[in-house]
Amino acid sequence: MKNIIFFGDSLTAGHGLRASESFPALLQQRLDEQDLSYKAYNYGVSGETSAGGRQRLASVLARHPVDVFVLALGANDGIRGIPVRETTQNLQFIIDAVKRQYPKAQIVLAGLEFPFDLGPLGGHRLAHYATEFKALFRTLADKNSLPFVPFLLQGVLGRRELNLADGVHPNAAGQKILAENVWQVLGPLLQVQVS
Numbered sequence: 001m002k003n004i005i006f007f008g009d010s011l012t013a014g015h016g017l018r019a020s021e022s023f024p025a026l027l028q029q030r031l032d033e034q035d036l037s038y039k040a041y042n043y044g045v046s047g048e049t050s051a052g053g054r055q056r057l058a059s060v061l062a063r064h065p066v067d068v069f070v071l072a073l074g075a076n077d078g079i080r081g082i083p084v085r086e087t088t089q090n091l092q093f094i095i096d097a098v099k100r101q102y103p104k105a106q107i108v109l110a111g112l113e114f115p116f117d118l119g120p121l122g123g124h125r126l127a128h129y130a131t132e133f134k135a136l137f138r139t140l141a142d143k144n145s146l147p148f149v150p151f152l153l154q155g156v157l158g159r160r161e162l163n164l165a166d167g168v169h170p171n172a173a174g175q176k177i178l179a180e181n182v183w184q185v186l187g188p189l190l191q192v193q194v195s
Contacts, residue, residue, distance in 0.1 A: 003064045004040045004186075007053060007094070008072030008110070011152060012044025014175055016164050021172040026179035027186070036190050038068070049076045050090035057094055066102040068189070070182065071095065072110035072152055074137070084132040088140060095144050106189055110149040110182065111137035113157070149185045152178060 006012050006024040014022025024042040031038045043060050045052070053073045071094060077087040091109075098107055114130035141148035153170070155177045156162045162174035170178055 002038045002067035004038050004068040004070065005060065005064070005066050006040060006042050006044060006070045006072065007057075007060065008044040008070075009048040009053075009076055010044065010046035010169055011075060011178065012042060012072050013046050014042075014044065015046050015169045016166075017172055017175065021175055023175045023179040023182060026176060027183060030179070030183060030187075031190070038190060044072075047076060048073065049080065049082065050074055050087045050094070051077075051082075054090045054093050057097055061098065061101050066098065066105045068106045068108065068186070069098045069102070070108045070110065070186065071098075072149075074112050074133075078112060078114050078133050081129065084129070084136050087133075088136045091136075091140055092144075095140070095146070107144070107146050108149065108182075108186055108189070109137060109141045109144075109146045110152040111141070112153065113151055147185050147189055149182055152181060154181050 012022065012024060014025070019025060019042070022042055022044065024040045024044070028040040031040065041064060045056070050073045071091065073091065073094070074087055095107055095109075098105055111134070113134045138148065138150070140146070156170050156174040159174075160167065162170060162177065164171050
């Protein structure tokens, strides 16, 4: 059995939902259906920033051998307006640490976009931040030659019927779309690893 670590925040944790409704749990169902011998571990922590992830990484890496590591952090950095340079450094630290400890592990990076409609805020500064924030993920993926999920919340962001009442966290239907977004990149990788 190989291990897939999903390392993220409330989007990964499935905030406000049953554990079985989170996208890592949905991907486990798909792995089982396809007879792919992988165990998905959900290490999503609500409210976590890239700095928080950096701090708890060692304890997670010590728990299981890592075959695939899906890195899905950064949303809370964006919400808090943390400088893009800091988020980039923290995510690079996580990528380097996983590579150092598990050189054969496949790392998949999930990209994010700034989660708000910036129009009403009218700030070109915010628009600039949003552009830089979105770009940091592809830049990291390219620099580290990582398989890349361009936008974790593709098809879910801003759609009321796919989110909880807070308008930020995907509901059970939204999590199914997140699972599909990740599977587009993860699925082909796992099939290659198995064969």
